[in-house]
Amino acid sequence: MSEVRYFVHQPSSALRRHVREILWVHSQRSRVQVLLPETTLTLVLRQSGSASMRNEALPNAIISGLQQRTRFVEHEANSALLIVRFTEVGAPAILHDRVDLLYNRTAPLDSVLPWRDIDHLQNVLTDARDLxxxxxxxxxxxxxxxxxxxxxxxxxxxxxxxxxxxxxRRSQGRSSIAAIARHAAMSQSALERHFRVAVGVTPKKLSRLARLQHVCRLWNTGKSLTAISFEAGYCDQSHMVRDFRLFTGTSPEEFFRDTRANNLPIFSN
Structure with missing residues (x-):
């Protein structure tokens, strides 16, 4: 199995409304990374090595919007990354643009931020002595x-x-849209309109992504599919399997069997 080291950094108080965490990930050997759809946008700065997705080379600095399907990224040996995971509402203040425009896209970071700023940051990171x-x-x-x-x-x-x-996020996608609108003191139509611009998808779609994440966490506890579907708030097991297939293209059993058989580490997007 590929040796992968990672470190999680919790941001300072000035960033906590915008950034959930900053990760450093290093792998000594080449590896395939499974990216499950997440509930937030992600910014990635590559410090060493190269990567490709669907046989296309990825830039060293990218921004990834919320995704519809699971993806696979191939990293070459001695690969090091810094990954910024935004909060659900944090990305617009950094990108200065509508994040729904990035839905289902992975784009070069310099397509949304000034190239000079990115280049300066990369140079600073090159000169930095420690994590x-x-x-x-x-x-x-x-x-x-x-x-x-x-x-x-x-x-x-x-x-x-x-x-x-x-x-x-707290309900792990199980709250109804009507309950969410009441909690936010908004009509459902106003909630959906403003939510999509600020978060990148509708409340319903974000709820489905949150439930996918919860299903994966429950699977790791060793529970049965029936127990997982009940705890994740699905009306029945078949509904959960249909949702899982929508995002991954396969059933939960097949997905986790294949990733484990091929030693593929799973990361959220």
Missing amino acids: QQHFMAVERFLIRRIRTQHGTILQGISPQIEAAAQMI
Whole structure:
């Protein structure tokens, strides 16, 4: 099995509404990475090695929107990455654009952010001596993106949309859209319209993504499919399997059997 090391960095208070975590991942050998659809956008900065997806080389700096299907990424040996996982509502303040435009897309980072800023950050990371300096450099880069011209933090996150996204995350996708709208003190139509722009998908689709993540966590506990479907809030096992097939193209048993048989590490997008 490929030797993979990773370190999770929790962002400072200035970033916590925008960034869930920053990861450093290093693999000494070549590997295939399984990317399950996640509930947030992801920014990736490659420090060494190269990677490809569907036989196409990936840029060293990319932004990945919310995805509809599981993907497979091939990393060459001695590959090191810094991965920024945003909160559900955090990406617009850094990207300064509608995140629904990135739905089902993986794009070069310089297609949405200035190339000079990205190049400067990559140079700083090259000169950094340890992981802490890497994380601090990424934090400074992100904080500059959410500061106004007067130097104050841009508070562009809608409290109502943030409350709705947090409810979906806490309930692991089991809350009804009507209940989410009531919690956010919005009509369902207004919630869906503003939610898509700020989060990247509708509340219903984010709920389905959150449930997929929960199903995978429950599978790792060794529970049966019947128990997993009940605990994840599905009306029956067949409904859960249909949802899982929609995102992965296969059943839960086949998906986890194949990934384990081929020693494929699973990461969220």
